Amino acid sequence: MATIKDVALKAGVTVTTVSRVMNNRGYLSEKTKEKVHQAMEALDYHPSEVARSLAQKQTTLLGVIVPSLLHPYYNEVINALENHASLLGLKLLVCNAQRNAQKEAEYIDMLKANKVAGIILCTQSRNSVRSLINLPVVTLERSISPSVPAVLCDNEMGGRIAAEHLLSRGCKNLVMIQGGRSSEERVQGFTRTCEEDSVSFHVVHASKRQFHQLDYADLINTLFTDSPAIDGVFASSDVIAAQVIQICHKRGLCVPEDVKVIGFDDVDLARLLSPALSTIHQPIEELCAHAIQTIVRWEDTEKQSRTILPVHLVQRSST
Amino acid sequence: MATIKDVALKAGVTVTTVSRVMNNRGYLSEKTKEKVHQAMEALDYHPSEVARSLAQKQTTLLGVIVPSLLHPYYNEVINALENHASLLGLKLLVCNAQRNAQKEAEYIDMLKANKVAGIILCTQSRNSVRSLINLPVVTLERSISPSVPAVLCDNEMGGRIAAEHLLSRGCKNLVMIQGGRSSEERVQGFTRTCEEDSVSFHVVHASKRQFHQLDYADLINTLFTDSPAIDGVFASSDVIAAQVIQICHKRGLCVPEDVKVIGFDDVDLARLLSPALSTIHQPIEELCAHAIQTIVRWEDTEKQSRTILPVHLVQRSST
DNA sequence: TGATGTATGTCAAGCGGTTGACATATTTTG
DNA sequence: CAAAATATGTCAACCGCTTGACATACATCA
Secondary structure: OOOHHHHHHHHHOOOHHHHHHHHHOOOOOOHHHHHHHHHHHOOOOOOOOOHHHHHHHOOOOEEEEEEOOOOOOHHHHHHHHHHHHOOOOOEEEEEEEEHHHHHHHHHHHHEEEEOOOOEEEEOOOOOHHHHHHOOOOEOOOOOOOOOOOOOEEEEEHHHHHHHHHHHHHOOEEEEEOOOOOOHHHHHHHHHHHHHHOOOOOEEOOOOHHHHHHOHHHHHHHHHHHOOOOOOEEEOOOHHHHHHHHHHHOOOOOOOOOOEEEEEEEHHHHHHOOOOOOOOOOOHHHHHHHHHHHHHHHHHHOOOEEEEEOOOOEEEOOOO | OHHHHHHHHHHHHHHHHHHHHHHHHHHOOOHHHHHHHHHHHOOOOOOOHHHHHHHHHHOOOEEEEEEOOOOOHHHHHHHHHHHHHHHHOOEEEEEEEEOHHHHHHHHHHHHHOOOOOEEOOOOHHHHHHHHOOOEEEEEEOOOOOOOEEEEEEEEEHHHHHHHHHHHHOOOEEEEEEOOOOOOHHHHHHHHHHHHHOEEEEEEEOHHHHHHOOOOOHHHHHHHHHHHHOOOEEEEEEEHHHHHHHHHHHHHHOOOOOOOOOEEEEOOOOHHOOOOOOOOEEEEEEHHHHHHHHHOOOOHHOOOOEEEOOEEEEEEEEOO
8 A cells, every 4th residue: 555655755745745735735836736646646545544543633433322223213313424424524433332331331432442533422321421521422312411412303392293193183092102212301292282181191111121122012912902992102213103003903903093103203114114104203314414513513512502403293194 | 641651651661561461462470460450540541543553554443335224124234243343343334325336436445544454345336346455345245246255145045935935825926026226136036936836927126216215106006007916026125015015005905815925134124014024034143244254354265255145934924 | 135925845753552673580491 | 500481571663644843945025
C-alpha cells in the first residue's frame, strides 16, 4: 500500500504538502495540487483512516448500541442511522447488548477505546451513565439521565391516539399489552384516554423473558381466555400485535370484525400481516436524523435536551 | 485520557514493559505485572485501539456489505454476524450498498482505508472483484468469483424440497415467484422437481424495482388473475410469501385450504404471519459463523472454496 | 524603501501504541 | 566454574498522517 511519503516523493513535494492538498488547507498552487493528484492516481493511493484518526484523536465511527438485533424496530433504526451516517461520512459500528447491562458497559468501553465520534444508545441501563461523560452520546427512544440528550417520539400521544382510535371504531372492552421495550408513557396515554371516556379497559405487562424471545403467545392466550369480551387490543409493538392477530385466527376470532388490533412502531412487518396492521407510526427516520445531528453538532447541543417528535396513526385493515 | 506513558511512569517501568504485560509477551515477573495492573487501574487506563491498529496495520473491524437493511434476511444475517464477531473480539461495520454497484465500490474503498480485518459481502456486483485482492473477503449467499470464497446454502435443494412439499400436500398447479435476491439455483431445484413429476408449473420473476421496495403486490395479483387455477405457491423469500398470503386473503382464497404457500429463508417474520408460514430454513447462524471463520483463518483457507450448507423444511400452517 | 500581506512550501514533533535488538541479572547445568 | 538458559527490562525506530512553527519569494502599499 502506498503511503503519503510515496506520494510526496513521486510528486516531488513533502508530505506536509500532500496532506495539505488532501485536507485542502493553507495556500496551494494549482500546479502543485495537480502534481499531487497525479501521483496519488498513479500510486492508487488511499490514505489510512487509522493513521488519520490517531493524529486527530478521533475517528469517523459512530457506535450504536441496541438491546436486540432481532426486533424489527431496531433493524429499521439501524437502517435509518446508516443512511444518515453515510451521508455525513460516518460509519456505523453496530453493537448488540442483548439486554445485558454488563455487555452494554463493555461495548461502551470498546467504543471509547476505538475513539468513536459518538454513541447512540437504544438501551436502558442507567448505570452506564457515569462512563459516558465527555463523550457525545444521545439516547434514542430512551431517557437515562437528565445530562444525556434524548430523542424520543411522543409516546403518550401514541397511547392516546391508539385508544381513541379503538374507541372510535366502536370497541367497548379494551386491553393494552405492554411489552418490555416500550415506555410507560404509552401506557399512560392509553390509560388516561380510557379513563376520560370511562370505558372498560386493562393493561397487561409482558415479562422480560417474553420480550427477549419475542414470543407473547402464552400471555395473549391467557388474556383471551380470562377476558373473552375483549374487542380491542392495543399492542405496544407491532411484533406483539402480529401475535395477537395470529392467536385471534386460531381462536376463531375475526380481525377486525370481532377484535380490532392496533400496534405501535409501524415497522415493515405491519404492512405484511394479514390483515395489514393499523399502527402508530414512529418517525424513525426523523428520530435517527435528529440523533445523529445531536452527535455531529455536539458543541452546540443542549446537553439536557429532550426532543420529542410527533407520531401518527396509520390505519390499515386490522381496526 | 491516560496513555501508556502515564501508566509506565506511574508503575515505574518503561512503555515497553507496559505493552508487554498488556499483550502478555516476553518474560514478566508477577511483581511487575502487578505494579502495571495497579497503575492501569489507578489511571482508569484504556489502551487506544486506534494506536494499536496503526502499529499493527490491522484493526479488529469486520466490514459487512449488504444490499438492503430493510429486508429481514439481512437483519438476521447482521444479528448472527454480530454475535459471532463479538465472541472473537471483532466489531461489525455495517454498510448498506442499497443495490448500487458504485456505493458498493465506495464502501469497499472505505473499508480498505479503515484497514478492516476482513469483509463479508452479501452483494452481487462482480465488478468489485479486482479491488478485493489481498484482502480477506468472503461472499455470503453469493458467488462472485472463483477466487473469492463463498458460503451459501443449498439453494437447489431448497427449491426441490419446496416443490416436493407442495406436491406432497396435493398441489396440482404450482408457481414459483422468484424475487431479485435469490439465486437461480432455487429456480432450478424447483423446476427440475416439477419436471420430474411432470406437474403443471411456471415461474415468474420479480423486477428489480419490486425487490427494491419489497412490494410484490402487483405481480402477485396479476399472477392470480392470469392463472386462477394456482393451488401452490413457492415464494423465493418469506417477504414475498407474506404478500402472497395477504393477497390470497383479499381475493377470498383460504391459505392453506385453497392455496398452499411456502417461503424461503425462515426469517422471524415467517412465524409471525397468519397463518404461520411454512418455509425453507436457511442456516443463517451457521452460514455466518462459517463466513467469519473464513476471514479469521484466512491464511489457511482455500481461496477457491465454495461451502454449501444444508437447508430444511419448516412446516407451519400455510401448507 | 521598508513594512505588510499573500503565496508556496518545508521541518519536525506529535498521536499512542508495538517490537526487534540489546543489556543485565539470576539460575541451572555439565 | 564457565557456559547456557532463563528472567527482567530498556532503547528507539516504526506505523501513516496532521499541524504549528518557520522559511522564502513576490506584490502591494504608504
